[in-house]
Amino acid sequence: MTAHAELETEATDRMTVREAINQALREELERDEDVFVMGEDVGVMGGVLGVTDGLLEEFGEKRIVDSPISEAGLAGLGTGAAATGTRPVIEIMFSDFLGVAAEQIINQMAKMRYMFGGKIEMPVTVRTTEGGGMGAASQHSGTIHTWIAHFPGLKAVAPGTPAAAKGLLKSSIRSNDPVFFFENKMIYEDSGEVPVDEEFTIPIGEASVERAGDDVTVVATQRLVGESLDVADDLEGDVDVEVIDLRSLYPLDTDTIVSSLEKTGRLVVADESPLSYGTHAEIATRAMEEGFFSLDAPVQRVGTPDTHIPFSPPLEEEVLPSGADVENAINRIV
Amino acid sequence: MVTIDMEQPEGRKEGLRRMLTIRLFDETAEKRFLDGDIPGFVHPYIGEEAVAVGAIGALEPDDYITSTHRGHGHCLAKGLDPERMMAELYGKREGYCKGKGGSMHIADVDAGMLGANGIVGAGPPLATGAAFSIQYDDRDQVALAFCGDGGIAQGQVHEAINMAATWDLPVVYVVENNQYGEGTPVEKQHNVENLSDTAHAYDIPGFTIDGMDVTAVYEAVAEARDRADAGDGPTLIEAKTYRYRGHFVGDEEEYRTDEEVEGWQREDDPIETFKQRLVDRDELTDEEFEQLREEIATAVDEAVEHAREAPTPEPDEAYEDMFAQPAPEIQHFAAQFRADGGERGDDR
Ligand SMILES: Cc1ncc(C[n+]2csc(CCOP(=O)(O)OP(=O)(O)O)c2C)c(N)n1
Ligand SMILES: [Mg+2]
Numbered sequence: 001m002t003a004h005a006e007l008e009t010e011a012t013d014r015m016t017v018r019e020a021i022n023q024a025l026r027e028e029l030e031r032d033e034d035v036f037v038m039g040e041d042v043g044v045m046g047g048v049l050g051v052t053d054g055l056l057e058e059f060g061e062k063r064i065v066d067s068p069i070s071e072a073g074l075a076g077l078g079t080g081a082a083a084t085g086t087r088p089v090i091e092i093m094f095s096d097f098l099g100v101a102a103e104q105i106i107n108q109m110a111k112m113r114y115m116f117g118g119k120i121e122m123p124v125t126v127r128t129t130e131g132g133g134m135g136a137a138s139q140h141s142g143t144i145h146t147w148i149a150h151f152p153g154l155k156a157v158a159p160g161t162p163a164a165a166k167g168l169l170k171s172s173i174r175s176n177d178p179v180f181f182f183e184n185k186m187i188y189e190d191s192g193e194v195p196v197d198e199e200f201t202i203p204i205g206e207a208s209v210e211r212a213g214d215d216v217t218v219v220a221t222q223r224l225v226g227e228s229l230d231v232a233d234d235l236e237g238d239v240d241v242e243v244i245d246l247r248s249l250y251p252l253d254t255d256t257i258v259s260s261l262e263k264t265g266r267l268v269v270a271d272e273s274p275l276s277y278g279t280h281a282e283i284a285t286r287a288m289e290e291g292f293f294s295l296d297a298p299v300q301r302v303g304t305p306d307t308h309i310p311f312s313p314p315l316e317e318e319v320l321p322s323g324a325d326v327e328n329a330i331n332r333i334v
Numbered sequence: 335m336v337t338i339d340m341e342q343p344e345g346r347k348e349g350l351r352r353m354l355t356i357r358l359f360d361e362t363a364e365k366r367f368l369d370g371d372i373p374g375f376v377h378p379y380i381g382e383e384a385v386a387v388g389a390i391g392a393l394e395p396d397d398y399i400t401s402t403h404r405g406h407g408h409c410l411a412k413g414l415d416p417e418r419m420m421a422e423l424y425g426k427r428e429g430y431c432k433g434k435g436g437s438m439h440i441a442d443v444d445a446g447m448l449g450a451n452g453i454v455g456a457g458p459p460l461a462t463g464a465a466f467s468i469q470y471d472d473r474d475q476v477a478l479a480f481c482g483d484g485g486i487a488q489g490q491v492h493e494a495i496n497m498a499a500t501w502d503l504p505v506v507y508v509v510e511n512n513q514y515g516e517g518t519p520v521e522k523q524h525n526v527e528n529l530s531d532t533a534h535a536y537d538i539p540g541f542t543i544d545g546m547d548v549t550a551v552y553e554a555v556a557e558a559r560d561r562a563d564a565g566d567g568p569t570l571i572e573a574k575t576y577r578y579r580g581h582f583v584g585d586e587e588e589y590r591t592d593e594e595v596e597g598w599q600r601e602d603d604p605i606e607t608f609k610q611r612l613v614d615r616d617e618l619t620d621e622e623f624e625q626l627r628e629e630i631a632t633a634v635d636e637a638v639e640h641a642r643e644a645p646t647p648e649p650d651e652a653y654e655d656m657f658a659q660p661a662p663e664i665q666h667f668a669a670q671f672r673a674d675g676g677e678r679g680d681d682r
Contacts, residue, residue, distance in 0.1 A: 040515075040518070041518060044517050045516060045518075045588070066518050068524070069487045069515050069523070070488060070489065073487075096453070097453065134374065138434075138435075139438070139439075139452030140375075140438075275663075276663055305663075307653060307664060311373070311425055311434055311436030311439070312433030312647050314646050314647060314649050315649065315652040332673065
């Protein structure tokens with residue numbers, strides 16, 4: 001794991017992804033008066049999934065703002081506020097609701113800086129939760145991050161571990177560019193070691209090798225990072241699996257992926273988004289463009305098979321990619 | 335012919351029956367959710383029964399409605415079958431959406447029910463579209479959209495109302511003001527005193543009514559329906575009501591007090607007050623009411639039994655229903671999931 005600045009301490013605490021995000025928000029609110037958090041039920045309720053718990057009590061109503069149910073307004077307000085001297089952290093409760101907010105994101109937030117000849121900064125962070133697995137059905141389970149990563153002018157991160165969640169959220173808030181921070185709702189309870197130093201951040205655009213291996217590279221995101229690590233453990237002795245937490249979708253760390261590929265010659269991309277025209281395709285293309293002569297087998301994709309996420313558990317389980325699918329993909333090419 | 339003729343004693347009894355059906359259905363759904371039987375989310379309609387039954391009662395049976403995430407009451411008032419609804423809540427193939435939708439997406443287009451909706455504020459534009467096709471085909475129907483007090487903060491709701499007002503579309507907007515959007519009280523989401531004040535902006539009639547009184551809702555919607563049907567455009571009705579339960583089953587409700595909830599239940603319960611009115615008018619006896627309650631309770635229990643026993647969908651059904659003309663990609667990816675005879679799902 002890389003760190004930006006000199007850290008005073010190397011100490012870590014064990015915490016969940018939810019706690020890591022909460023801590024990152026707390027530290028950045030404390031560090032910078034311009035930072036405020038706004039969204040639906042982020043204050044009194046502490047967020048529907050409990051991520052902003054306790055912030056209202058600590059920072060008050062001025063800085064932790066419960067809004068009306070108005071995602072278009074939230075995205076636009078965040079954009080306008082960021083352009084005029086504050087540092088908004090906007091919560092869009094479920095990433096599916098970015099559909100409601102799309103105009104301000106695509107035509108304003110993403111374009112203003114460029115259209116104005118670089119005359120403004122756009123230090124807005126949009127936090128949102130995505131992913132299936134809760135029986136929440138098609139309008140609360142999508143993994144839509146490719147859509148944001150694809151659009152010029154927006155940055156997108158999607159951490160797979162508590163440490164990545166904390167370090168990347170802090171960087172997102174400190175960034176002068178619009179950053180979308182995608183939280184997978186199924187890993188909020190996953191725990192891991194997280195640096196306690198308040199200056200710990202993770203640069204946007206850097207992937208992390210979570211487990212070294214020689215036979216095959218698995219580039220994974222979010223929930224599939226943990227599941228791929230479990231698969232790697234299971235296969236130990238037979239197949240030596242390298243697992244990379246992609247962490248940043250855009251900018252994308254091509255170097256880390258290609259270096260790994262040079263060692264292993266084989267690549268599996270595991271990301272919960274739909275397969276066609278996706279994150280997988282981008283990674284596979286970069287591997288092909290920059291690592292073509294290292295590739296010993298066709299790149300494998302693990303994702304959602306171009307359906308929405310259905311409600312009924314056996315149906316949902318069918319379409320959601322899992323560790324078992326990562327394992328099958330590995331077995332296809334080693 | 336209206337769906338429930340509340341001008342007649344039989345119709346009033348039917349109104350009471352539907353309100354009680356909603357209450358018992360949702361009390362049961364709540365229990366089965368807490369048991370872990372029902373997956374996903376359940377948003378109970380308990381306390382708000384008079385709004386769905388009064389509003390839908392005043393529509394003709396083939397009128398359209400759009401609903402919200404809190405849709406069970408709208409479905410039952412529209413005459414949907416509790417058995418198929420419960421099967422959907424259980425994720426079973428016999429459910430209204432073959433298990434693909436669950437509580438938040440129950441739909442029965444043949445019955446004019448254009449879907450519960452997981453997106454707050456999405457219903458009014460859809461109802462406006464239905465009203466447009468009604469006007470386009472010169473059909474003798476109207477559309478009615480339910481929307482929450484939280485939902486009316488969405489921009490798309492206002493765009494839709496403005497279009498309907500400008501084009502005199504046959505649509506009725508019913509705002510269910512149950513005092514909260516999740517944990518946020520209505521006065522922290524809106525500056526207006528009454529949500530029907532918004533109607534002024536579009537120069538359409540707007541009324542705020544007692545949403546705990548099924549007759550008041552019925553009368554207001556009947557008038558709005560007449561207006562829509564006559565080609566005079568939309569009406570915005572705010573029904574003030576109260577959600578007895580948490581936002582969803584499991585909500586800790588730290589944002590309000592028990593006294594507040596009990597106050598509404600004691601003074602305004604829509605079922606209790608309407609029942610009493612019928613008893614006072616000698617249209618119903620207490621014994622008949624208890625009998626009605628038992629009948630409905632039995633039907634709901636049977637719906638649960640049925641849902642429990644009903645077959646779950648086969649995993650392959652997940653790939654169906656995406657398109658009228660299927661895209662080969664989906665079958666290709668589905669086949670790849672199972673390539674090499676690999677096992678799936680065992681580590682999830
Ligand atoms: C576009 C969108 N934003 C947010 C949500 C999350 N959400 C679900 S219900 C709800 C509150 C809705 O309040 P209201 O419209 O008053 O309906 P009620 O729940 O009170 O019936 C919220 C914020 C959502 N489902 N869709
Ligand atoms: Mg409400």
